[in-house]
Amino acid sequence: MEAFYYLVFGALSAVVFGVELSKTTKDRINTSPAFNSFKNNYLVVYSLMMAGDWLQGPYVYFLYTTYGFGKGEIGQLFIAGFGSSMLFGTIVGSLADKQGRRRACVTYCITYILSCITKHSPQYRVLMIGRVLGGIATSLLFSSFESWLVAEHNKRGFDQQWLSLTFSKAIFLGNGLVAILSGLFGNFLVDTFQLGPVAPFDAAACFLAIGMAVILSSWTENYGDPSENKDLIAQFRGAAVAIASDEKIALLGAIQSLFEGSMYTFVFLWTPALSPNDEEIPHGFIFATFMLASMLGSSIASRLMARSSPRVESYMQIVFIVSSASLLLPIVTSVSPSKVKGGGISLSGCLQMLGFCTFEACVGIFWPSIMKMRSQYIPEEARSTIMNFFRIPLNIFVCVVLYNVNAFPITVMFGMCSIFLVVASILQRRLLVIAEKQSKSFPSTLQLLLNLDIKAVLKTEVWEMKERDNEAEPLNI
Numbered sequence: 001m002e003a004f005y006y007l008v009f010g011a012l013s014a015v016v017f018g019v020e021l022s023k024t025t026k027d028r029i030n031t032s033p034a035f036n037s038f039k040n041n042y043l044v045v046y047s048l049m050m051a052g053d054w055l056q057g058p059y060v061y062f063l064y065t066t067y068g069f070g071k072g073e074i075g076q077l078f079i080a081g082f083g084s085s086m087l088f089g090t091i092v093g094s095l096a097d098k099q100g101r102r103r104a105c106v107t108y109c110i111t112y113i114l115s116c117i118t119k120h121s122p123q124y125r126v127l128m129i130g131r132v133l134g135g136i137a138t139s140l141l142f143s144s145f146e147s148w149l150v151a152e153h154n155k156r157g158f159d160q161q162w163l164s165l166t167f168s169k170a171i172f173l174g175n176g177l178v179a180i181l182s183g184l185f186g187n188f189l190v191d192t193f194q195l196g197p198v199a200p201f202d203a204a205a206c207f208l209a210i211g212m213a214v215i216l217s218s219w220t221e222n223y224g225d226p227s228e229n230k231d232l233i234a235q236f237r238g239a240a241v242a243i244a245s246d247e248k249i250a251l252l253g254a255i256q257s258l259f260e261g262s263m264y265t266f267v268f269l270w271t272p273a274l275s276p277n278d279e280e281i282p283h284g285f286i287f288a289t290f291m292l293a294s295m296l297g298s299s300i301a302s303r304l305m306a307r308s309s310p311r312v313e314s315y316m317q318i319v320f321i322v323s324s325a326s327l328l329l330p331i332v333t334s335v336s337p338s339k340v341k342g343g344g345i346s347l348s349g350c351l352q353m354l355g356f357c358t359f360e361a362c363v364g365i366f367w368p369s370i371m372k373m374r375s376q377y378i379p380e381e382a383r384s385t386i387m388n389f390f391r392i393p394l395n396i397f398v399c400v401v402l403y404n405v406n407a408f409p410i411t412v413m414f415g416m417c418s419i420f421l422v423v424a425s426i427l428q429r430r431l432l433v434i435a436e437k438q439s440k441s442f443p444s445t446l447q448l449l450l451n452l453d454i455k456a457v458l459k460t461e462v463w464e465m466k467e468r469d470n471e472a473e474p475l476n477i
Contacts, residue, residue: 004350005285008357012292019299029165029306035158039166041218042149043173045105048211049141050174052112054182055204058287059190063197067122077131079399084132086395089139093388094235096140097224101148101384102215108140109212116205119198143387150375150383151222161305163375167368168302175367176295180288187284224381239385248377251431253390256370258424259320261397262417263363266327268401269413270356273330274349276410281345286353293357297364304365305372312369313432317425319369323362324421329355330414373431 031039064074096104111133118130153163186200193199243249270290275281304315333348345353378386401413 002345004345004353005282005289008353009285009289009292012289012296012357016292016296016299019296019303023303029162031159031162031165034156035162038152038156038158039162039169041214042166043169045211045214045219046145046170046174047178048207048214049108049145050178051182052109052204052208052211053138053141054179055186055200055207056116058183058186058284059197059200063119063201064127066197067127069124073124075402077127079402080128081131081135081138082395082398082402084135085139086135086392086399088132088136089143089388089391089395090236090385091232092136092140093143093384093386094232094239094382096144096147096384097382098232098235100221100223101144101151102219102221104140104144104384105148105215105219106212108137108144109208109215111140112137113205113208116201116208119201139388139391142391143384146371146374147224147383147387148219148222151224151380152220154380155222160375164305164368164372165302167371168298168305171298171364171367172295172302176291176298176364179291179294183284183288183291224383224385235382235385239382239389242379242382242386243389246377248431248434249386251427251434252370252373252377253386253393255424255427255431256390257393257397258420258427259323259366259370260394261401262323262327262420264394264398265401265413265417266356266359269330269410272410273352273414274345274356276334276349277346279345279349281349289357290360293360294364297361297366298368299364300361301365301368305368311432311435312372313428313435316366316369317428317432319362319365320421320425320428323359323366324418324425326355326358326362327414327418327421331411331418334411 061074064077069077092104092107115130115133115137118126118133121127149166150163153166154160185203189195189199189203190197243253270286271281271283274286304310305312329352333351374383374387
């Protein structure tokens, strides 16, 4: 493997280590022992859930090829996964709000374990069922756990700022360190022990079962809207009304869909971008490098959110612009396909690799930041439902990209993602303007309410004094 990859990985490792060690008291949030216990419990569960997800990712496509399926059939399987997430995700999200988030998290574990079991069958129909189950599980993973955390955090009366600490640590561990370790562990099972491509799915099922046991033994139930007279259609209508009537929620949904759509498209495109002439690139090592960059981003996010300034709505504008610029590199540095195939990574590939690491760092900042904004703006009674509503345009977009992945040049796809990210930055600016306007009006409203309360108290006291003096009229103030 070329020295360039080791150099990038080593540099990122040093930067992450330096950022973590250089944190001052301003970058840290003082918390209570009770909160630390609660946070650590959630981080253990979330890390186990993400391990179950990350172990499967690198081997899904490879497993399907070993069963003899072609690119078209594999594409249909992937589309089925995203399609089921789109169709059933909103339903299971609403059920989570009504029936309980803890129950939904347990359902995620069971559903994903069943999906893993289907990987033992080479039958196309069985694998299709597994993809449908996997799509449902993905919707639960990215809505129910966060919804449970926010509700439980508020129910226990913890400081709202402490929530950002849990978010940033969850991304640092679950989307960073656990992803790297899962990739290495999966490689260990498949290549070192030669257990076959289905082994990571069995390991994932074990991690999910352990996580489910922790949930059942230590988590309490919480609900969005537990009212028995509210059916599923009413919940959908309530969530849709909340999105339509509150511009902040609508903007947040659009921003999330634009960024995540670009992110998932990037997942499909980075391999052909770095090896346009079939250059030999270490996919596993590059993936680990990307996850290390994501860890760096989450570490930066934790420092930013620990301070009162700048606001999340403010710095995310810059994050979207930087991510947009990083995805322009494949367009700027694109080279014509060569008749000579193979060899090492080219100079343009090296530049793109650096740009992609920058994009992954932006992803690491995005996740805890969007989680914090969702906790602020999405109403508790329909949190899971609204979060899955946000995923509908995302899943439609990814299905369209998968279906037409060979119809457009790779530069066009990257250009489209870059434009989406610029639009996300513009929408983020609009969200900042609304948030600042409301925060400025809040003190005056609060002062008015306080004045009214003080006036009411004074009137009551004066009335009591007049009654003691046997006077009929209260004194006007």
